[in-house]
Amino acid sequence: MSTRHGPDDDAGTQTVLTRLRSVEGHLRGVAQMVEEDAYCIDVLRQTKAIHAALSKVEGLLLTRHLNHCVTTAVRAGKPRERERVVSELVALFAAKGEKDR
Secondary structure (H helix, E strand, O other): OOOOOOOOOHHHHHHHHHHHHHHHHHHHHHHHHHHOOOOHHHHHHHHHHHHHHHHHHHHHHHHHHHHHHHHHHHHOOOHHHHHHHHHHHHHHHHHHHHHHO
């Protein structure tokens, strides 16, 4: 019995993991810049690049979620499951909007 929740898409998984590992390395580099007292604007440029890279990861994950989890819930014909996945997305983006205020 599988406990896998996401799509059976190893290539997509590897793409996400590769991007996350890149962000991880980039973040370590920024930490080193701060330790070395690098120019603030240079550090900020790098943190903006990290934000952009994470936004790309979010987009990939959202696409995977919509194409797999949400589609599966809608096709299953189970109203509660459909409502659950839609509510999760609404809550996620509502929380993001609240945080940005």
